[in-house]
Amino acid sequence: MTDGLPxxxxxxxxxxxxxxxEVGPRDxxxxxxxxxxxxxxxxxxxxxxxxxxxxxxxxxxVHPRWVPQxxxxxxxxxxxxxxxxxxxxxxxxxxxxxxxxxxxxxxVAVFASATESFAKANLNRTVDEALAMFExxxxxxxxxxxxxxxxxxxxxxxxxxxxxxxxxxxxxxxALADLGCGELSLGDTIGVATPGHVDALLTALGEAGVPAxxxxxxxxxxxxxxxxxxxxxxxxGVTTVDASAGGLGGCPYAKSATGNLATEDLVWMxxxxxxxxxxxxxxxxxxxxxxxxxxxxxxxxxTVRALSHKE
Ligand code: MG
Numbered sequence: 001m002t003d004g005l006p007x008x009x010x011x012x013x014x015x016x017x018x019x020x021x022e023v024g025p026r027d028x029x030x031x032x033x034x035x036x037x038x039x040x041x042x043x044x045x046x047x048x049x050x051x052x053x054x055x056x057x058x059x060x061x062v063h064p065r066w067v068p069q070x071x072x073x074x075x076x077x078x079x080x081x082x083x084x085x086x087x088x089x090x091x092x093x094x095x096x097x098x099x100x101x102x103x104x105x106x107x108v109a110v111f112a113s114a115t116e117s118f119a120k121a122n123l124n125r126t127v128d129e130a131l132a133m134f135e136x137x138x139x140x141x142x143x144x145x146x147x148x149x150x151x152x153x154x155x156x157x158x159x160x161x162x163x164x165x166x167x168x169x170x171x172x173x174x175a176l177a178d179l180g181c182g183e184l185s186l187g188d189t190i191g192v193a194t195p196g197h198v199d200a201l202l203t204a205l206g207e208a209g210v211p212a213x214x215x216x217x218x219x220x221x222x223x224x225x226x227x228x229x230x231x232x233x234x235x236x237g238v239t240t241v242d243a244s245a246g247g248l249g250g251c252p253y254a255k256s257a258t259g260n261l262a263t264e265d266l267v268w269m270x271x272x273x274x275x276x277x278x279x280x281x282x283x284x285x286x287x288x289x290x291x292x293x294x295x296x297x298x299x300x301x302x303t304v305r306a307l308s309h310k311e
Contacts, residue, residue: 005281010274014234017276019055021185021216021242022048022263024291026057026090028248030069031259032295038072040294042079045087047290048245051283053263055086057109061096077103088149092123097137101144108141109149109185110134112176114169117160118153118189131175138179150181151218155201157192166201170208177210184215185242188229191222191259195232202236212237219261221247226261227269234275241266246288246299262301264288281307 025045029036041059048056058080064071073089080087081104088107091097100108112130113119119127134150141148154161155169173184186201202212217233217240219226230241247262267279285307292299299305 006268006272008272008274014273014275015237015239017239018234018270019240020053020263020266020277020279021088021240022053022056022245023218023242023260024048024056024245024248024263026060026070027242027260028244028246030060030067031249032069034295035069036295038075038079040291041072041076044245044287044291045080046083047287048284049080049083049085051287052277052279053085053245053284054278055088056083058087058089060090060092061099062090062092063095074099074103077105086147088147090151091137091141093133094137094140097141101146105146107147107149108137109151110137110176110181111151111153112172113153114164114172115154115158115161117158121160122153127172131172131179134176135179138181142180147183148181149183149185149216150176150179151185151187152176153187153189155186155193156188156197157190159190163192166204169201170204170210173205173210174208177214182214183240184210185218185240186215187218188220188226191220191225193219193229194225195228198229198232199236202233202238206236213239216240216242218242220259221261221265222259227265230261230266230269245284246291246304247301248288248291248299259300262288262299262303264301264303264307268303 059073060070089100089105091100091108119130123130138148215238219229243263243266244260245263249259267281288299288304289308
């Protein structure tokens with residue numbers, strides 16, 4: 001399928017390896033209108049693991065009424081739990097953690113907001129009320145020996161509040177770290193970040209004692225800035241990048257359908273920089289082409305389109 005891969009030109013000041021945190025099955029599928037069959041989701045996760053992705057966020061243990069698309073978490077997780085990859089799951093509260101633990105999940109994530117508007121819209125709580133809700137979840141998960149990731153939404157802009165002050169993002173990131181989240185994923189939920197803004201936030205976080213090694217970045221490509229922003233983060237020493245196979249999914253509050261950074265686009269750039277990911281780009285692209293057929297529309301990823309184009 002591939003005509004070729006980019007030539008590798010390693011650039012100074014960049015990591016030798018990047019871990020991709022694949023969010024397609026969860027973040028990608030959760031906004032799909034039609035319900036995707038559980039078997040298709042399981043096959044998707046298996047193919048992603050087969051393509052070399054070692055972290056595949058599998059599903060979410062939120063209340064089924066909130067996210068009907070992921071209401072099959074109990075059915076799905078056992079279908080993939082034999083895979084030799086990390087399979088984090090989202091848990092919003094103690095009930096969600098109970099469900100995840102009952103199925104043998106080893107990694108969980110909580111999801112906070114940097115802004116009051118999104119905390120209200122997504123969790124019906126203030127930022128501090130949400131943090132208080134997560135405190136016992138993180139404590140119990142850690143006591144059970146689980147790895148805990150903290151997602152932080154709206155780190156750059158908010159659809160109701162506009163630009164988000166850097167010091168506010170630092171405060172909530174610091175709070176999530178203090179709760180015991182070992183990894184903090186900074187989300188540009190509506191895709192308005194630009195590289196200088198990324199630079200400013202990561203510098204401020206470093207000054208607040210949150211090192212790049214504890215961070216992941218989660219960019220959306222709404223304005224075509226996701227890869228430029230990723231490169232800015234890599235230059236700061238970040239080595240964990242969230243992406244969604246085929247560019248699946250997005251945010252219902254963003255202004256266009258363009259959403260998550262596509263994993264294939266990310267792998268293409270990293271390959272060109274000589275950065276290892278362990279991902280087989282042909283197999284990953286084939287996976288996204290297969291899923292696009294299942295969903296009945298083409299992948300928005302430029303790299304998927306270019307590599308799957310047949311004369
Ligand atoms: Mg996303």
